[in-house]
Amino acid sequence: MEKYLPILRVSPFFKGLSDSEILSVLHCVNAATISKKRNSYILRAGDSTEVMGLVVSGSVLVIQEDLWGHRNILSKCCAGDFFAELYAASPGSILNISVIADEDCEILYLNVQRLMVSCPAACEHHQKLIRNLVRVLANKLLVFNDKITHVGxxxxxxxxxxxxxxxxxxxxxxxxxxxxxxxxxxxxxxxxxxxxxxxxxxxxxxxxxxxxxxxxxxxxxxx
The missing domain is CATH 1.10.10.10 (Winged helix-like DNA-binding domain superfamily/Winged helix DNA-binding domain)
Known part of the structure; x- marks a missing residue:
């Protein structure tokens, strides 16, 4: 995971954490990486997820599609950006979005549900992460508000x-x-x-x- 530290250091989710704390957090949230080829699906509408994705290389599109193939792009996520935060923070929520690779990419999955329970070690960086997650979720809502403004x-x-x-x-x-x-x-x-x-x-x-x-x-x- 050390090779991703340059991206993680500047991520709003890990703001205020040292490299050692970041690596500790990755273990805490069961961090796992996947690679996806261009145009392949990462998440599909109708599924549910307990993890949010952090793009560590390449880029992805967050989209909505209908049965006839009409596509509505909600956002584009590049290296350092998150997707599916709202769904991961709400267990059992059904996705009404899909996420596809806009180019070959690597994704770091983080199980944010692990942050919703008390940390046995009562570590300070656990509390920092919860505050940072709230900021990440608020920022995503602002991004969607911008889109509503434009399409309106x-x-x-x-x-x-x-x-x-x-x-x-x-x-x-x-x-x-x-x-x-x-x-x-x-x-x-x-x-x-x-x-x-x-x-x-x-x-x-x-x-x-x-x-x-x-x-x-x-x-x-x-x-």
């Missing part, structure tokens, strides 16, 4: 501008990369890809944005 806009244009504006603020720059390709961005914003491409072209002609693949530059002006 009435038009394709408004959804795009809402998302790009939020990304600009989050990254503190008018020039930034987004984690999605074009199809993934359309799936995330719940819009048609062709309509989205047409709107991006209009926004470029109007001088509001410049874009190349997943890179965007925004221009602030009076509309």
């Amino acid at each position: 806009k009435r038009t394709t244009r408004d959804k795009l501008l809402s998302y790009l504006s939020a990304e600009s603020v989050r990254q503190s720059s008018l020039s930034f990369d987004i984690p999605f390709n074009r199809q993934q961005l359309a799936d995330y914003l719940c819009i048609d890809r062709a309509a989205m491409s047409a709107e991006l072209s209009k926004l470029q002609k109007e001088g509001l944005i410049k874009t190349n693949r997943n890179h965007f530059e925004l221009t602030v002006c009076n509309q």
Whole structure:
């Protein structure tokens, strides 16, 4: 597990813990690693889970799908990001999401139910982990709130501008990369890809944005 320490040290879940404490915690929560190939399922809707996943290499997509194959991307998780925290913290909950590998990846599974019982050693880092887990769960709710804000806009244009504006603020720059390709961005914003491409072209002609693949530059002006 030592090879994952560079990722774990900067993870909000392990904030405030030393390397030795992190390794101790990994044993406490029955940490286990798996490898997945691109496009393979990690978790499927309809299942339940007692573990949350931490991406230690590659990236995954958290999605919802219907019977006809329509996909709604909820989030993309890269190295250092968690998924399925809410379900792992609520025993018996049925997943209404699926998680698939967006590229070859390694996942560290953590059984958070082990944190819900008193630690026999009454270790201080056990209490730190519980506080950190609450912060992780709160952050995930904020991420989903952002998505609701974007998809709640009435038009394709408004959804795009809402998302790009939020990304600009989050990254503190008018020039930034987004984690999605074009199809993934359309799936995330719940819009048609062709309509989205047409709107991006209009926004470029109007001088509001410049874009190349997943890179965007925004221009602030009076509309």
